[in-house]
Amino acid sequence: MLTLQSTTKRYGSLTALDGVTLTIEDGDFFGLLGPNGAGKSTLMSLVAGLRAADSGSLALDGTPLGPQTRKARETIGLVPQALALYSDLTALQNLRIFGQLHGLRGRELSSRIEEALDMAQLTERRHAPVSTFSGGMQRRLNLVAALLHRPRLLLCDEPTVGVDPQSRNAIFEHLLKLNRAGTTIIYSTHYMEEAERLCSRIGIIDHGRILALDTLDGLLTRLPFEDEISFPSNDSTAAILERLAPNGVLIRDGDTHRFRPHANYPLSAFFSLTEAAGLSPRIFVTHRPSLENLFLHLTGRTLRE
Amino acid sequence: MRNLLVLFRKDFLNFWRDRAAVIITFLVPMVLIYIFGFVFGLNKTGDAGPTGIDLAVVNLSSDPGALDLVNALKAEKTFHVITTTHDPHGQPRPLTEADVRAALHNNAYRFALIIPRDLIPDEGFGIHLKFLSNPRNEVETQTVNGVLQKTIFSNVPTLLGRSLQKSARRFVGGPRLEAFNRHLADSIADTFGGDRNRIFHNIEAGGFGIATDEPKPHDPALRTLDPASTPGTPSPDAKKATSAVGDAFTRIIHIETEQVAGKDVKNPMAARLVGGYAIMFLLFAASGSSTSLFDEKKAGLFQRLLSGPVTRGQILGAKFLFGVVLGLLQLVVLFVAGHLMYDLGLWQHLIPLLVVSLCAAAACSAFGMLIAAVSPTQGAAQGLTTFLVLTMSAIGGAWFPVSFMPAFIQKISHLTVVYWSVEGFTDVLWAGQSLGDILPTLGALAAISAIIMAVALWRFNRGRIFD
Numbered sequence: 117m118l119t120l121q122s123t124t125k126r127y128g129s130l131t132a133l134d135g136v137t138l139t140i141e142d143g144d145f146f147g148l149l150g151p152n153g154a155g156k157s158t159l160m161s162l163v164a165g166l167r168a169a170d171s172g173s174l175a176l177d178g179t180p181l182g183p184q185t186r187k188a189r190e191t192i193g194l195v196p197q198a199l200a201l202y203s204d205l206t207a208l209q210n211l212r213i214f215g216q217l218h219g220l221r222g223r224e225l226s227s228r229i230e231e232a233l234d235m236a237q238l239t240e241r242r243h244a245p246v247s248t249f250s251g252g253m254q255r256r257l258n259l260v261a262a263l264l265h266r267p268r269l270l271l272c273d274e275p276t277v278g279v280d281p282q283s284r285n286a287i288f289e290h291l292l293k294l295n296r297a298g299t300t301i302i303y304s305t306h307y308m309e310e311a312e313r314l315c316s317r318i319g320i321i322d323h324g325r326i327l328a329l330d331t332l333d334g335l336l337t338r339l340p341f342e343d344e345i346s347f348p349s350n351d352s353t354a355a356i357l358e359r360l361a362p363n364g365v366l367i368r369d370g371d372t373h374r375f376r377p378h379a380n381y382p383l384s385a386f387f388s389l390t391e392a393a394g395l396s397p398r399i400f401v402t403h404r405p406s407l408e409n410l411f412l413h414l415t416g417r418t419l420r421e
Numbered sequence: 422m423r424n425l426l427v428l429f430r431k432d433f434l435n436f437w438r439d440r441a442a443v444i445i446t447f448l449v450p451m452v453l454i455y456i457f458g459f460v461f462g463l464n465k466t467g468d469a470g471p472t473g474i475d476l477a478v479v480n481l482s483s484d485p486g487a488l489d490l491v492n493a494l495k496a497e498k499t500f501h502v503i504t505t506t507h508d509p510h511g512q513p514r515p516l517t518e519a520d521v522r523a524a525l526h527n528n529a530y531r532f533a534l535i536i537p538r539d540l541i542p543d544e545g546f547g548i549h550l551k552f553l554s555n556p557r558n559e560v561e562t563q564t565v566n567g568v569l570q571k572t573i574f575s576n577v578p579t580l581l582g583r584s585l586q587k588s589a590r591r592f593v594g595g596p597r598l599e600a601f602n603r604h605l606a607d608s609i610a611d612t613f614g615g616d617r618n619r620i621f622h623n624i625e626a627g628g629f630g631i632a633t634d635e636p637k638p639h640d641p642a643l644r645t646l647d648p649a650s651t652p653g654t655p656s657p658d659a660k661k662a663t664s665a666v667g668d669a670f671t672r673i674i675h676i677e678t679e680q681v682a683g684k685d686v687k688n689p690m691a692a693r694l695v696g697g698y699a700i701m702f703l704l705f706a707a708s709g710s711s712t713s714l715f716d717e718k719k720a721g722l723f724q725r726l727l728s729g730p731v732t733r734g735q736i737l738g739a740k741f742l743f744g745v746v747l748g749l750l751q752l753v754v755l756f757v758a759g760h761l762m763y764d765l766g767l768w769q770h771l772i773p774l775l776v777v778s779l780c781a782a783a784a785c786s787a788f789g790m791l792i793a794a795v796s797p798t799q800g801a802a803q804g805l806t807t808f809l810v811l812t813m814s815a816i817g818g819a820w821f822p823v824s825f826m827p828a829f830i831q832k833i834s835h836l837t838v839v840y841w842s843v844e845g846f847t848d849v850l851w852a853g854q855s856l857g858d859i860l861p862t863l864g865a866l867a868a869i870s871a872i873i874m875a876v877a878l879w880r881f882n883r884g885r886i887f888d
């Protein structure tokens with residue numbers, strides 16, 4: 117169990133983490149969702165012991181974490197946001213170096229390296245310098261290099277940046293498998309789709325503060341609306357606007373109208389209304405609310421701003 | 422055209438933002454031009470050329486002309502004349518030839534002039550001097566030879582006149598010579614005017630009668646007689662020979678030159694050349710290897726390493742060690758190559774040379790670490806490296822002798838890695854010194870390494886490389 121208690125980290129006058137308190141249970145797949153500069157990497161670096169917190173505390177199973185406590189970090193693996201690889205060396209040489217640093221030797225080292233190369237689908241390219249790899253291949257290697265010592269807590273800092281969809285899927289599958297096998301994962305991203313797809317619990321972070329922390333469903337119920345229906349704004353739809361207004365929120369968004377029905381206004385009522393107005397159901401698109409909506413709701417900004 | 426201008430302007434903006442580039446472009450060449458200019462005597466103040474080179478003088482002659490010569494040498498700014506040493510009780514006493522030979526061997530100084538008892542020999546006509554040197558540094562030796570000859574030749578008329586009087590006395594006998602001199606003085610006084618008594622004494626003292634007062638060593642008229650003041654003075658390659666400069670004086674001035682140390686070395690200059698350039702490139706290589714720390718930082722490798730079981734000390738220690746081993750390898754390869762090209766006598770001095778090389782490599786590696794520790798960016802590190810390596814090589818004696826530089830630069834040069842490394846290499850390869858002999862040089866290198874490394878480690882802890 118990882119616990120952060122009022123953890124604060126400053127760089128000069130900039131407060132990168134502002135009194136963060138959270139608990140991550142063993143076996144969690146925890147998503148840290150926030151835009152660039154939110155403080156995700158800073159939080160990761162504190163947990164990984166790269167930096168010391170200015171105030172507050174961090175502990176893994178009750179043992180404090182920090183630059184001085186190397187022992188407690190043996191069960192942690194960090195996948196850095198940067199491609200932390202020796203790019204002039206081969207995949208095999210890289211893995212051997214990182215494995216040896218974790219004290220692996222001989223046959224155990226070899227078998228873990230084989231396993232890692234296999235997971236990263238790089239067995240064939242093991243003797244090629246990393247600099248000749250595609251972005252996706254480098255990302256995959258970057259990930260498996262953090263797994264050689266079989267960490268119980270894996271910190272993945274935006275591990276899919278600049279990756280093709282295929283590699284992204286491979287990485288997802290891999291992480292889900294690790295998580296099912298018992299590895300606790302903290303996964304930071306600014307892609308809400310990734311957090312929605314992977315994470316059992318999600319913390320939304322902005323300006324160094326956790327704004328919301330819950331399961332995906334739990335987070336979505338915080339939105340004052342559940343669904344959103346969009347339709348083109350034209351003469352034929354203009355007729356229904358007046359009758360919709362009392363039952364929800366209507367937003368004009370360029371050529372589109374977006375309607376968020378109040379909780380007590382069922383979708384069936386909506387569709388009987390539009391049918392009565394002679395509008396084809398095909399022009400209406402229903403959206404489930406997303407984390408994007410939640411972020412917008414919490415901060416007034418979109419995730420990618 | 423417009424695009425070209427936009428891009429052109431962009432290059433300037435980039436350039437000015439990169440302080441390291443600006444320094445390399447303007448400051449480094451200026452510093453080097455200043456130093457080279459000083460060495461080759463180009464600066465306007467007239468204060469050019471080497472200063473304060475130690476020259477031991479043993480005066481065994483009772484001739485007053487010998488004292489004049491010593492004083493003339495003392496007046497020469499090129500030399501710092503040493504005439505005394507201390508006895509075991511700390512009392513000063515005049516130097517002896519034996520003292521001087523020992524000191525030359527130990528490289529306490531590299532040049533000595535012996536004025537023998539028979540400065541003006543009883544037999545024959547002329548004067549006789551002995552020049553002892555440890556020419557571990559070719560350029561310096563040439564210069565010293567030149568200035569020494571200039572000073573001696575400037576004093577020649579007096580000495581020569583005295584020699585003439587001496588031989589005349591031998592041939593014609595005392596009383597008759599006096600009569601002759603008196604006669605001569607009278608004729609001169611009659612012809613040119615002047616006090617006949619004074620002219621007579623002048624002639625007796627060795628003046629030609631025309632010399633009015635003290636001979637002036639720097640009399641410009643005498644300079645024209647001075648073959649040593651022209652460039653291209655012959656090197657002291659002839660190991661025991663009479664220097665043959667200046668047609669008129671060749672047969673009457675005997676300067677016996679003797680190379681006291683490093684006699685078995687075929688190429689006195691090669692040790693400095695190879696050692697000096699090797700050290701310069703060692704410094705470049707060492708700082709290159711440690712600025713790779715910036716690449717590794719940028720790649721995020723430190724995050725991976727430090728989040729695992731690796732400490733900062735291990736990262737830095739490994740870099741340092743790599744620099745030492747690479748440097749040692751580089752020196753060995755360069756010295757072997759130098760030996761094949763110039764016959765440095767490598768194999769006789771292998772062990773001390775390896776030890777000096779190890780210390781030099783350690784100092785260079787530490788220097789590289791310091792560069793990485795104090796530089797905010799890789800660009801800054803590269804600029805600083807170029808600046809420091811070139812300046813240290815220039816003032817540290819990698820290219821030309823330290824004694825050629827202004828006094829304050831000579832002081833600074835003793836703080837450089839280059840100076841002590843080149844000293845070590847020439848100690849071993851030129852003077853053939855043993856491990857015991859070079860302990861002070863090794864100590865200096867070790868101390869410099871330790872200090873640089875301590876500063877580097879302290880800076881690393883507050884620097885940005887692990888940020």
Ligand SMILES: Nc1ncnc2c1ncn2[C@@H]1O[C@H](COP(=O)(O)OP(=O)(O)O)[C@@H](O)[C@H]1O
Pocket residue numbers: 127130132150151152153154155156157158159888
């Ligand atoms: N080493 C550093 N020095 C100064 N400021 C930093 C440093 N690292 C990050 N920051 C600042 O701290 C804030 C949080 O950064 P970071 O944790 O990297 O965010 P994220 O990973 O969510 O993009 C940002 O404003 C960033 O500019």
Ligand SMILES: [Mg+2]
Pocket residue numbers: 153156157158197273274
């Ligand atoms: Mg980040």
